[in-house]
Amino acid sequence: MNFQLTDEQAGLRRLVRDFVDKEIKPIAAHTDESGEFPWDTLRKLGGLGLLGLNIPEAYGGAGADHLSAAILIEEIGRGCGSTGLIVAAHLGLACGPLNAFGNEAQKQRFLEPLASGRAIGCLALTEPGAGSDLAGGVRTFAELRGGEWVINGSKMWLTNGAEAETAILLCRTDRTGGSRSLSQIIAPTNTPGITFGKPERKMGLNGSHTYAVSLEDVRVPAENLLGEEGCGLQQTLEVLDGGRIGIGALSVGLAQAAYEAAMSYAQERITFGAPLTRHQAIQFKIADMATQIDAARLLVWRAAWLRDQGQPYTLEAAQAKLFATEMAEKVCYEAIQIHGGYGYSRDYPVERIYRDNRLMAIGEGTSEIQRLVIARRVLGL
Amino acid sequence: MNIVVCVKQTPDTAELPKISVAEVTSGDIKTTLVLNPWDEFAVEEGLQLQDRFGGDVTVVTVGEEKATEALKDAIARGVQSAVLLSDPAFAGSDAWGTATILAAAIKKNGPVDVVLAGKQSVDGNSGLVAPGLARKLGATLLTNVTKIVDVAGGKITVERQLEEGRETLTASLPAVVSVSKEINDPRYPTFMGIRKASKAQIPVWSLADLDVSAGSVGQTAALAQWTDLRKPAARSSQVVLVKEATVEATAAKLADLLMAEKVI
Ligand SMILES: Cc1cc2nc3c(=O)[nH]c(=O)nc-3n(C[C@H](O)[C@H](O)[C@H](O)COP(=O)(O)OP(=O)(O)OC[C@H]3O[C@@H](n4cnc5c(N)ncnc54)[C@H](O)[C@@H]3O)c2cc1C
Numbered sequence: 001m002n003f004q005l006t007d008e009q010a011g012l013r014r015l016v017r018d019f020v021d022k023e024i025k026p027i028a029a030h031t032d033e034s035g036e037f038p039w040d041t042l043r044k045l046g047g048l049g050l051l052g053l054n055i056p057e058a059y060g061g062a063g064a065d066h067l068s069a070a071i072l073i074e075e076i077g078r079g080c081g082s083t084g085l086i087v088a089a090h091l092g093l094a095c096g097p098l099n100a101f102g103n104e105a106q107k108q109r110f111l112e113p114l115a116s117g118r119a120i121g122c123l124a125l126t127e128p129g130a131g132s133d134l135a136g137g138v139r140t141f142a143e144l145r146g147g148e149w150v151i152n153g154s155k156m157w158l159t160n161g162a163e164a165e166t167a168i169l170l171c172r173t174d175r176t177g178g179s180r181s182l183s184q185i186i187a188p189t190n191t192p193g194i195t196f197g198k199p200e201r202k203m204g205l206n207g208s209h210t211y212a213v214s215l216e217d218v219r220v221p222a223e224n225l226l227g228e229e230g231c232g233l234q235q236t237l238e239v240l241d242g243g244r245i246g247i248g249a250l251s252v253g254l255a256q257a258a259y260e261a262a263m264s265y266a267q268e269r270i271t272f273g274a275p276l277t278r279h280q281a282i283q284f285k286i287a288d289m290a291t292q293i294d295a296a297r298l299l300v301w302r303a304a305w306l307r308d309q310g311q312p313y314t315l316e317a318a319q320a321k322l323f324a325t326e327m328a329e330k331v332c333y334e335a336i337q338i339h340g341g342y343g344y345s346r347d348y349p350v351e352r353i354y355r356d357n358r359l360m361a362i363g364e365g366t367s368e369i370q371r372l373v374i375a376r377r378v379l380g381l
Numbered sequence: 382m383n384i385v386v387c388v389k390q391t392p393d394t395a396e397l398p399k400i401s402v403a404e405v406t407s408g409d410i411k412t413t414l415v416l417n418p419w420d421e422f423a424v425e426e427g428l429q430l431q432d433r434f435g436g437d438v439t440v441v442t443v444g445e446e447k448a449t450e451a452l453k454d455a456i457a458r459g460v461q462s463a464v465l466l467s468d469p470a471f472a473g474s475d476a477w478g479t480a481t482i483l484a485a486a487i488k489k490n491g492p493v494d495v496v497l498a499g500k501q502s503v504d505g506n507s508g509l510v511a512p513g514l515a516r517k518l519g520a521t522l523l524t525n526v527t528k529i530v531d532v533a534g535g536k537i538t539v540e541r542q543l544e545e546g547r548e549t550l551t552a553s554l555p556a557v558v559s560v561s562k563e564i565n566d567p568r569y570p571t572f573m574g575i576r577k578a579s580k581a582q583i584p585v586w587s588l589a590d591l592d593v594s595a596g597s598v599g600q601t602a603a604l605a606q607w608t609d610l611r612k613p614a615a616r617s618s619q620v621v622l623v624k625e626a627t628v629e630a631t632a633a634k635l636a637d638l639l640m641a642e643k644v645i
Binding site for chain 1 (some may be wrong): 578
């Protein structure tokens with residue numbers, strides 16, 4: 001057992017913290033209120049080598065481990081949920097599958113621009129009739145005609161959609177259905193036939209744009225098949241295992257931000273002649289917050305560590321995501337409670353963090369689905 | 382061109398208020414230690430001079446082993462070489478002692494054209510090391526530099542911030558240049574830089590490696606002794622919200638208040 005970060009991981013954490021404090025945190029409220037996509041921040045993150053952090057150097061990345069990526073996303077989340085989700089989706093959902101399943105040519109052509117930070121990517125799984133149940137619900141069909149995939153259907157809730165240069169589409173390539181009827185296909189987002197709607201109007205994460213997209217006779221070359229034909233579902237589940245570590249890390253960052261805001265407020269706010277921190281009821285809240293955040297962080301780090309060791313981590317990633325996202329919900333609730341009426345005001349950050357975190361128990365597999373994954377594993381079903 | 386940047390490891394500015402008198406006296410500071418914020422500008426200027434005129438940048442610090450972290454920060458930003466100057470005999474040196482150690486190290490390092498330093502350190506705040514260093518090296522002293530205009534033909538041209546305004550002057554090399562924060566916008570370390578820094582083997586030079594006598598540095602040689610150390614009482618401040626019916630009225634009221642306080 002060793003709970004010490006390596007010099008490289010500790011250095012990364014310091015760098016991202018410093019960057020987030022100076023460049024991301026100060027504009028987080030603006031990003032939320034204006035709904036502006038934080039291009040400027042992303043360009044800077046790209047320049048520091050962070051948008052391909054856990055992708056090999058040969059494909060434009062920095063070749064760091066998955067634990068480093070979890071640290072990166074947690075620290076960005078501490079400053080701004082929107083920016084955190086953009087980066088988590090880019091790294092986990094777009095760069096992740098290209099790196100895991102792409103062939104050499106696909107990696108050079110599609111992964112390199114993303115990992116080197118020149119462009120961002122997205123993954124399109126969800127549809128109007130398919131969310132938790134992708135295997136049964138996906139009705140986006142891809143047919144091979146004359147050396148091209150012709151894709152028709154529609155997708156929902158694409159994080160980074162219209163801003164992305166490259167999308168990975170989960171398509172049904174065998175109309176007879178079944179668990180081997182889905183495939184992942186790479187499509188540049190400027191391919192004719194791809195039409196994005198307006199960004200969805202959401203409860204939070206307003207700087208991270210989410211799109212519905214229609215796919216009408218979208219044609220891409222046959223070689224854009226990512227991984228194996230018929231293995232789309234298995235590949236997707238593998239990608240989501242990795243993505244869940246990212247979402248767990250993001251929730252840890254959001255919780256940490258809410259906790260820090262609540263701590264500093266509690267030290268300054270005087271009631272009944274003493275700062276809030278002198279009241280035991282508040283001390284206990286803070287003690288619980290600190291403990292739960294640590295527990296969640298350790299679960300996230302364990303899942304990332306297992307992944308880095310090349311060991312199975314499906315169960316641990318589901319546990320980390322489930323615990324971290326629900327933990328952050330409680331921590332944000334208490335952070336608002338500690339702020340009293342001010343916590344409910346847009347002038348303080350905690351209400352935004354609360355809204356931002358709400359997605360985390362839904363995206364990349366709802367809490368219910370995480371419980372299903374965990375139950376199946378622990379019960380051996 | 383040979384450039385040496387002198388840096389110090391200091392407490393994180395945000396945590397300065399947490400430090401106790403006992404920590405300062407014992408030297409065992411428990412807060413997060415970082416590259417002295419003023420030195421970030423010196424490191425950045427060193428890298429920019431290298432970009433403009435070529436040459437090598439070396440970063441040096443006097444401190445305990447943990448001060449390597451400050452050197453690694455500079456490496457992560459792009460500096461190629463670093464030296465830690467560390468010896469129990471150096472402990473307790475005052476500004477003059479520190480300048481003595483740094484000057485000996487710079488001489489050992491080889492010919493130098495420009496020595497850069499931050500304006501001051503956020504902990505000691507004396508601003509005396511650069512002047513001491515210039516004296517020890519027999520180099521030109523240029524303080525409060527806000528811009529390095531040119532380095533050519535054995536001369537350096539800089540802009541300096543004075544109380545009355547700015548001056549541009551040309552002086553001969555070698556020069557010790559202490560920079561103020563207007564000079565540049567320090568870059569962040571990159572991840573690749575952090576990786577390089579985490580693997581870097583940083584040489585340590587001790588008293589025996591330098592042309593310095595034990596009696597000229599350290600606590601006993603210090604010309605200035607701290608006889609008493611107190612923490613100033615926290616300053617209490619008062620917030621006044623100015624809000625009148627119109628923006629103009631608010632501005633007028635604010636101006637009146639500022640004039641009454643002799644701020645403007
Ligand atoms: C902001 C945002 C960003 C997103 N980004 C992306 C993206 O980039 N790419 C992408 O493909 N998708 C994305 N999504 C979609 C997201 O992954 C889905 O919303 C999520 O997987 C749930 O699917 P659903 O909305 O269809 O809900 P449903 O699957 O319809 O689920 C509804 C409810 O039923 C529960 N439920 C479903 N099945 C079961 C079961 N068997 N047992 C018990 N309970 C069950 C669910 O847990 C949930 O509570 C995003 C969504 C949002 C809101």
